[in-house]
Amino acid sequence: MNLSELGVWPGIKDRVALVTGGSRGIGQAIVEGLGHQGANVIGTATSSEGAEKITKSLGHAGFKGMGMVLDVSNSESVETLFLKLKELNLVPTILVNNAGITRDNLLMRMKEDEWDEVISTNLSSLYKICKASLRGMMKARTGRIINITSVVGLIGNPGQANYAAAKAGMIGFSRSLAKEVASRQITVNTIAPGYITTDMTSELEESQKKMLQTQIPSGRLGNPADIASAVVFLASDAAGYITGETISINGGLA
Numbered sequence: 001m002n003l004s005e006l007g008v009w010p011g012i013k014d015r016v017a018l019v020t021g022g023s024r025g026i027g028q029a030i031v032e033g034l035g036h037q038g039a040n041v042i043g044t045a046t047s048s049e050g051a052e053k054i055t056k057s058l059g060h061a062g063f064k065g066m067g068m069v070l071d072v073s074n075s076e077s078v079e080t081l082f083l084k085l086k087e088l089n090l091v092p093t094i095l096v097n098n099a100g101i102t103r104d105n106l107l108m109r110m111k112e113d114e115w116d117e118v119i120s121t122n123l124s125s126l127y128k129i130c131k132a133s134l135r136g137m138m139k140a141r142t143g144r145i146i147n148i149t150s151v152v153g154l155i156g157n158p159g160q161a162n163y164a165a166a167k168a169g170m171i172g173f174s175r176s177l178a179k180e181v182a183s184r185q186i187t188v189n190t191i192a193p194g195y196i197t198t199d200m201t202s203e204l205e206e207s208q209k210k211m212l213q214t215q216i217p218s219g220r221l222g223n224p225a226d227i228a229s230a231v232v233f234l235a236s237d238a239a240g241y242i243t244g245e246t247i248s249i250n251g252g253l254a
């Protein structure tokens with residue numbers, strides 16, 4: 001699907017949208033999708049080159065926004081980003097926690113740093129970034145938090161106990177926060193993608209991809225735009241009464 005054909009969704013234009021991991025894959029499509037809606041999009045990358053690329057591609061497409069550097073696993077980096085946003089008078093009222101990593105291994109062989117890195121990047125980051133965003137959203141009396149979890153957090157996967165734990169944790173976190181902030185017109189939801197064609201899944205062997213396709217009722221891996229279109233919906237006024245929910249986008253896999 002082409003994100004430019006989505007039409008205009010109410011309530012997104014001119015809002016500041018922070019998208020973590022906006023440099024590649026699903027995050028890049030989310031930046032594009034929100035850009036098409038007229039949001040002022042801050043997409044993050046872990047390097048200044050990556051951030052620069054985001055700024056350039058937003059400018060090239062005629063969208064508002066810029067790239068910024070962020071390591072979601074690092075509290076100082078999160079603080080620095082929010083200080084910069086404050087200096088620029090940018091208050092995100094749409095937040096998409098998309099940055100994520102895998103460090104796959106069977107539990108018997110999993111090293112402690114493979115566990116820690118995945119929990120820190122995929123789960124503890126939500127504590128840091130949601131907390132840093134909430135004050136601005138509360139003041140604005142509106143907010144959309146969309147956390148990108150995974151089908152693996154719902155059904156598990158051998159070799160991914162760390163990733164599944166983090167992704168399932170994101171769902172519990174989001175359901176709880178949704179209840180804390182619903183009265184302030186802030187919604188918190190998760191999207192659980194199945195297998196999507198990005199750098200993350202490019203590590204899969206061709207034979208594994210073929211096998212997966214036979215297990216996916218739709219008969220194909222998803223595209224980043226399949227996820228970005230749902231983010232646009234959840235970010236819009238049309239989804240104002242949906243909170244604490246998980247939307248599965250997996251071609252019928254689970």
Ligand SMILES: NC(=O)c1ccc[n+]([C@@H]2O[C@H](COP(=O)([O-])OP(=O)(O)OC[C@H]3O[C@@H](n4cnc5c(N)ncnc54)[C@H](OP(=O)(O)O)[C@@H]3O)[C@@H](O)[C@H]2O)c1
Nearest residue numbers: 021023024025026046071072099100150195196198199200
């Ligand atoms: N692809 C799938 O099949 C799939 C399925 C289910 C869920 N997901 C989830 O969807 C999200 C995006 O996945 P993807 O496939 O698009 O991944 P990807 O292509 O590997 O891209 C990962 C993104 O996260 C950023 N990132 C990595 N570590 C970071 C850190 N410490 N701090 C900040 N940013 C960091 C990367 O930035 P740099 O470019 O600077 O490295 C990049 O923008 C992840 O949360 C993933 O778990 C993906």
